[in-house]
Structure formats: C-alpha cells, structure tokens
Amino acid sequence: MNPNKNTLLPLNNTVLVPGARFREVYYWDSYWVIKGLLVSGMTDTAKGVIENLMELAERYGFVPNGARIYYENRSQPPLLSMMIRAVYEKTHDKALLKRALPILLREHAFWTSEPHEVRVRDKNGDEHRLSRFWAHWNSPRPESFTIDTHVARGMNKSRAAQLYHDIATAAESGWDFSSRWMEDQQNLRTLRTSMIIPVDLNAFLFQMEKNVEYFASILGNQTIQTQFASAASDRQRAIQRILWSRKRGQWFDAWLSPNGCSFSENDNKTIVYEWKQKRLTYASNFVPLWAGVLPKGDPRRALVVEALNKSGLVLPAGIATSLRNTGQQWDFPNAWAPLVDMVIEGLDASGIPRGKMMAKAISQSWIRSNYEAYHQVGKMLEKYDATSCGKIGGGGEYNLQTGFGWSNGVVLSLLQKYGWPADKPLFCPDAL
Numbered sequence: 001m002n003p004n005k006n007t008l009l010p011l012n013n014t015v016l017v018p019g020a021r022f023r024e025v026y027y028w029d030s031y032w033v034i035k036g037l038l039v040s041g042m043t044d045t046a047k048g049v050i051e052n053l054m055e056l057a058e059r060y061g062f063v064p065n066g067a068r069i070y071y072e073n074r075s076q077p078p079l080l081s082m083m084i085r086a087v088y089e090k091t092h093d094k095a096l097l098k099r100a101l102p103i104l105l106r107e108h109a110f111w112t113s114e115p116h117e118v119r120v121r122d123k124n125g126d127e128h129r130l131s132r133f134w135a136h137w138n139s140p141r142p143e144s145f146t147i148d149t150h151v152a153r154g155m156n157k158s159r160a161a162q163l164y165h166d167i168a169t170a171a172e173s174g175w176d177f178s179s180r181w182m183e184d185q186q187n188l189r190t191l192r193t194s195m196i197i198p199v200d201l202n203a204f205l206f207q208m209e210k211n212v213e214y215f216a217s218i219l220g221n222q223t224i225q226t227q228f229a230s231a232a233s234d235r236q237r238a239i240q241r242i243l244w245s246r247k248r249g250q251w252f253d254a255w256l257s258p259n260g261c262s263f264s265e266n267d268n269k270t271i272v273y274e275w276k277q278k279r280l281t282y283a284s285n286f287v288p289l290w291a292g293v294l295p296k297g298d299p300r301r302a303l304v305v306e307a308l309n310k311s312g313l314v315l316p317a318g319i320a321t322s323l324r325n326t327g328q329q330w331d332f333p334n335a336w337a338p339l340v341d342m343v344i345e346g347l348d349a350s351g352i353p354r355g356k357m358m359a360k361a362i363s364q365s366w367i368r369s370n371y372e373a374y375h376q377v378g379k380m381l382e383k384y385d386a387t388s389c390g391k392i393g394g395g396g397e398y399n400l401q402t403g404f405g406w407s408n409g410v411v412l413s414l415l416q417k418y419g420w421p422a423d424k425p426l427f428c429p430d431a432l
C-alpha cells in the first residue's frame with residue numbers, strides 16, 4: 001500500500017476491523033474485539049492488536065479514533081490500558097507491561113492536559129480536575145463532509161466552525177451522535193460536546209490510573225505507582241464531588257458554563273469553570289460502577305443497582321442507550337454491545353445479589369436477541385433495538401452495519417462467562 005495514495009495508516013501487525021463500512025482499526029472497538037480474541041484463544045493476535053495501537057500512540061502521542069489519516073485530529077474512549085490488563089491477566093507477560101508503561105504515561109498526559117483537562121470547584125470551594133472530549137478540528141469531517149455542511153447550513157463562519165468542532169468532538173466520545181451532547185436534546189445544531197464533563201470518560205481515566213498503578217507495582221516502579229495511586233484517588237474524589245448524585249443513585253454529566261468562570265487560586269491564569277449536572281438518563285451514567293469508582297463493600301453500590309433497575313434503560317432485549325428517541329444512533333431504542341457489556345460486568349462485580357441476578361438476566365436477553373437477529377439477517381450487527389428480542393438497530397447518519405467486531409466479542413465473552421442453560425430455548429420467546 002502506498003501511504004501517499006491511501007488514507008489508511010500503515011500498521012505492522014494483524015488488523016481487526018469492525019466490519020462493512022468500517023474497514024479500518026477503531027480505538028475503543030478494539031477492547032471488545034480483544035475480549036473475543038481471548039475467548040477464542042487468539043492471544044498472539046490480541047497482542048498484535050495492542051501493538052498496533054501502541055505504535056499509533058507512539059507516533060501521535062495518543063491513540064487516534066481509527067487508523068485513517070482523517071482520524072488524526074481526535075482520539076476515542078481511552079481503553080488501551082484495559083486491553084493491556086486483559087491480555088496481561090491471561091499471559092502474565094511482563095515484557096508487554098514494560099513496553100506499554102511509557103506509552104500509557106503519554107496517553108495519560110494527553111487526556112490530562114489542556115484542552116482535555118478542565119478545572120471546576122465543588123460546593124465547598126475545593127478545586128478538582130476532570131477531563132472532557134476535545135477534537136482538534138473545526139471543519140466538516142472528511143468522512144461525512146456533505147452531512148456536516150448540511151447540518152451547519154445558514155450558520156456564519158465562526159458558528160459553523162464551532163459546530164464542526166463539537167461534531168468531531170462527539171466522534172471522539174464514541175457516541176456520535178446522541179441527545180446527550182445537545183443543548184435541546186433533539187437537534188444536532190445544538191451540539192455542545194466540548195463543554196461537557198462526561199461521566200464515562202472520567203471513569204475510563206480512573207481505570208487507566210488504577211491500571212498504571214498496578215502495572216508499575218508489577219514492574220517495581222514505586223515512583224509511578226505512588227503518582228498514579230494519588231491521581232486515581234484525586235479523580236475518584238472529583239467524580240464523587242462533581243458527577244455523583246446520591247439522591248438519584250447514579251452519576252450525571254456536568255455541563256460547563258461558557259460565561260461563568262473564575263481563575264484558579266493556585267495559578268491565576270487557569271480558568272475554573274462553573275458547572276451544572278444535567279440529570280438525564282443515559283447508559284453512561286452507570287459506567288463508574290464497571291470502572292470500580294465505588295470501592296468494594298461501599299453501600300452506594302446498592303443505590304446504583306436500584307437506580308439502574310428503575311431507570312427505564314433495562315428493556316426486554318438489552319440496555320437502551322438513552323430514554324430519548326431522536327433518530328440518532330446513540331439514543332433510544334438502540335442497544336450497543338459495549339454499553340451492554342459494561343453494564344453487565346458492573347452489575348456482576350457490584351457484590352449486590354440483585355445486581356448479579358440482573359447481570360445474568362440481561363446477558364441472557366442480549367444473547368437471545370443477537371441470536372434471533374443473526375438467524376434473520378445471517379450476520380452479527382453493529383447495534384440492536386433494546387425494546388424487542390431480535391429487533392435490529394437503526395438511526396443515525398449511515399445504514400446499519402454488519403460484521404461486527406464488538407458485538408462478536410461481547411457475545412463470546414458472555415457465553416464464556418455464563419454459558420447457556422440447557423433447558424432454555426435460544427430463540428426469542430414469541431418466535432418459538
């Protein structure tokens with residue numbers, strides 16, 4: 001392949017792609033692809049997937065959205081450390097950790113420096129640092145150029161540039177697109193992605209910090225171990241003070257005020273934003289349970305399990321992404337394998353008996369629905385519809401894609417975890 005005539009970024013190891021339209025490596029998809037590879041005993045291939053991402057991170061200082069030239073302006077949800085942990089737990093390969101550590105430090109610096117990192121104060125006036133998504137781009141996305149220019153029609157140059165930035169930033173979040181990032185929760189023209197502190201991103205960064213602490217402890221690097229233990233505990237405190245709602249038993253995204261801000265006491269040049277939780281229901285509100293933000297035995301875990309149970313997101317065929325049907329793909333009624341997996345794993349690890357039961361029940365309805373849809377379409381799908389067993393997903397700017405990397409990975413890992421009860425039919429109840 002001639003890199004001057006192709007948008008693909010060259011990689012040195014086996015490449016696994018999501019499928020159909022998506023013929024290149026994607027960052028956060030790779031975590032669930034690796035889960036599937038590990039279930040299939042393909043550990044070396046999984047290592048190769050990680051090596052590809054590490055090479056990209058060495059080249060750019062972060063892992064790009066995907067292996068295409070037009071994805072160089074942004075990353076995606078940072079799950080590299082989770083991929084490394086999954087492979088390490090199978091192989092105990094210290095050489096992998098040794099190679100990964102400096103790369104993870106660079107990736108951490110990318111997410112914890114401006115403009116990704118922002119400062120906010122809690123109700124007691126204590127200052128905290130949390131991160132947001134932020135693409136370095138303010139033009140239409142090359143891969144969806146006509147669509148983006150259409151969305152920005154009639155806007156003046158600077159308003160359009162701001163919108164293009166928030167569109168690309170939504171792509172960095174992996175949730176492209178969702179009412180979650182819209183001021184009025186229905187119109188793409190009101191996207192404000194870069195002015196939101198997202199729950200899931202900070203949960204992923206907490207995990208990254210805990211993983212780096214763990215890897216450093218294995219490698220005997222006490223300085224990094226201590227530094228990251230303290231980074232994780234700072235973020236845990238910030239997540240609890242800014243994003244948690246005890247009353248609602250879940251975490252909510254915080255919206256930054258573009259006008260309301262002051263300067264940091266420690267350094268009078270850095271902006272400290274005013275913020276407000278937007279208390280809307282999204283599957284991402286429950287990601288911190290998966291990421292272990294609440295320690296083992298913490299009574300708040302039971303509140304989260306109860307809140308999820310009553311959220312309206314748990315439906316007959318999986319977990320809905322949101323409660324709002326906007327026609328966007330990261331909204332109701334779509335159910336996505338990565339979100340379903342994080343919810344199931346979080347419930348299972350909660351230590352709450354009801355949570356464990358819910359995890360198993362959601363897993364069964366998900367496997368059934370995937371199986372039924374496979375039977376109808378002959379392929380695994382990118383997303384499903386949570387409202388009814390076997391129903392396929394839709395919405396958004398492109399047609400439903402088949403293949404599909406993360407759906408395959410999640411179904412394999414759930415089958416490995418729970419098996420399938422011999423006395424239970426695999427087809428949807430009303431299809432029998």
Ligand SMILES: OC[C@H]1O[C@H](O[C@H]2O[C@H](CO)[C@@H](O)[C@H](O)[C@H]2O)[C@H](O)[C@@H](O)[C@@H]1O
Nearest residue numbers: 018022026029065141143171174175176
């Ligand atoms: O081409 C449109 C957009 O497509 C990608 O996003 C969607 O597919 C990815 C691959 O499965 C997935 O990681 C992402 O969560 C999906 O929303 C791409 O990541 C976007 O940057 C791109 O504009």
